[in-house]
Amino acid sequence: MRRAGFRDCFCSSAFDPFGPDRYDQFVAQQHVVIIGGGFGGIEAARGLRKAPVRVTLVDRRNHYLFQPLLYQVATAALNPSDIASPIRRILRGQRNACVILGDALSIDTQKKIVQLADGELAYDYLIVAAGATHSYFGHEEWLEAAPGAGRVRGGRA
Numbered sequence: 001m002r003r004a005g006f007r008d009c010f011c012s013s014a015f016d017p018f019g020p021d022r023y024d025q026f027v028a029q030q031h032v033v034i035i036g037g038g039f040g041g042i043e044a045a046r047g048l049r050k051a052p053v054r055v056t057l058v059d060r061r062n063h064y065l066f067q068p069l070l071y072q073v074a075t076a077a078l079n080p081s082d083i084a085s086p087i088r089r090i091l092r093g094q095r096n097a098c099v100i101l102g103d104a105l106s107i108d109t110q111k112k113i114v115q116l117a118d119g120e121l122a123y124d125y126l127i128v129a130a131g132a133t134h135s136y137f138g139h140e141e142w143l144e145a146a147p148g149a150g151r152v153r154g155g156r157a
């Protein structure tokens, strides 16, 4: 299984961790992995902006979605692009942050590894900010009448 490394992910163009004398220093830092680039994950990454750690944020989508305005998209008051922004763009100026597009499947807390659909990520500290989903209280047939509104596609009428 391929292990996702720093050469697999985007890092701020303002900082080259692979530059001369920087790589060893960079990888020696504690590694914080954040699952989810929504409200919680972005806030956590930003909060670590000045911390002496390297941060890897992994999300299955390449964009942050401002869910409170989904209704305006559903009613055509806004374009989907008005409420979505690439996560890489949001964190592009953060020198200690990398963004990986990936689907987290499981977490091995003993080995401190996040299993992705196409690799794995080792961490020292893990922040899980993968959001929540709606529940039909065992009545999945209600899905057809009341689909979830948490995505641009699902939120459209």
Ligand SMILES: Cc1cc2nc3c(=O)[nH]c(=O)nc-3n(C[C@H](O)[C@H](O)[C@H](O)COP(=O)(O)OP(=O)(O)OC[C@H]3O[C@@H](n4cnc5c(N)ncnc54)[C@H](O)[C@@H]3O)c2cc1C
Residues within 6 Å of the ligand: 035, 036, 037, 038, 039, 040, 041, 058, 059, 060, 061, 063, 064, 065, 066, 067, 068, 069, 070, 071, 102, 103, 104, 105, 129, 130, 131, 132, 149, 150, 151
């Ligand atoms: C229609 C609507 C309107 C809302 N209006 C308001 C409002 O007016 N005010 C308010 O305070 N709140 C509102 N909310 C709620 C608010 O949007 C959520 O509370 C907030 O987005 C939760 O943030 P989060 O970081 O926990 O999760 P999210 O913002 O949902 O982010 C989770 C992220 O994790 C990623 N992810 C999930 N699973 C995985 C995985 N296995 N691997 C990789 N990535 C994964 C997702 O792609 C997503 O980017 C609204 C929600 C909806 C749906």
